[in-house]
Amino acid sequence: MEALALHPVGHTDRSKSLVSVVSVLSTRFEHRGNGQDLDEAITLGREALTSHPVGHLHRCASLSNLACALRSRSRYRSNDLDLDEAILLYREALELRPVGHPDRPRSLHNLAIMLSARVEHRRNVQDLDEALANTLSALSLLTIHDPRQFYIRRSLAGIYMLCYESRLLSTGEDIDSLNVAMGHYRACADFVSGGLLSSRLRVSLPWVHYANRYTHNTLLDAYTTSMQLLDAYMSATAAVLSRHHTMKSFPATLAVDAASCVLQCGDVCRAVELLEQGRTLIWTQMARFRMPLDDLQECGDHAEAVVKKFRELSSLLNKPPT
Known part of the structure; x- marks a missing residue:
């Protein structure tokens, strides 16, 4: 915000500061969930x-930034007007x-995501058809090892599930859509x-579901x-908090x-292997959550008494049972 104060209306660099601040406010909303940040970002x-x-050279970036903020607010407040405006902005960005x-x-891909969201609100077959076509087109433009393939395929899975569950593109049970998803x-x-x-890891959960x-x-x-x-x-992640949150987000009965x-x-035999794998995973993580008793003992008299007990x-x- 200080950058904007240094670049008042009419300043040649104000537009650059605006784009940066919009991005920062949108990111802060994702972390804190404060709707006022979104309102300010959109303004x-x-x-x-x-x-x-x-x-203008930077119009496409401005279109995408504003559309992204509107997309977030449409989810946050279930506002269809924001959804419609975001789609219009993404359409213009696509033309550029x-x-x-x-x-x-x-x-x-951005346009397809918004169209899919509108399908969930209004069950419009044209939106679903266009979302699917755009996502398939985006996928066709990428090389096989392009990291963006992951996100587009994830969206495709969601769109095909939407096709299957909504029955908007078929008259009966659409097994093909389910298989493709x-x-x-x-x-x-x-x-x-x-x-x-x-x-x-996260995408495996809807697959299981x-x-x-x-x-x-x-x-x-x-x-x-x-x-x-x-x-x-869990083996590759060093941060205890990250491992803890991941374990919490997974179904407790996954192995069972x-x-x-x-x-x-x-x-x-395979069932026993899976149960053992789940048990090993839990005990391994519990062991990694431990801290040395000597370190704990140095935290004060109360800690020393707890360690002794x-x-x-x-x-x-x-001790073996007697």
């Missing part, structure tokens, strides 16, 4: 867009990125380019992949549900 975003008229432009896949979830979970381990909900034949693969990714993520799925197929109890527990 300043409109000013930035006005200062970048049609033909013709075929061959390096950012065209992003513009196609599961295929994209699998592709995301298996996607290794770009080091997206945490993202792959939908495969279980609709009894899809990829359910066992979804369970297995999810547990493998969780194990890999996976084993149950395998038992229904008659594979008892803990050691006494541990000694009793370790």
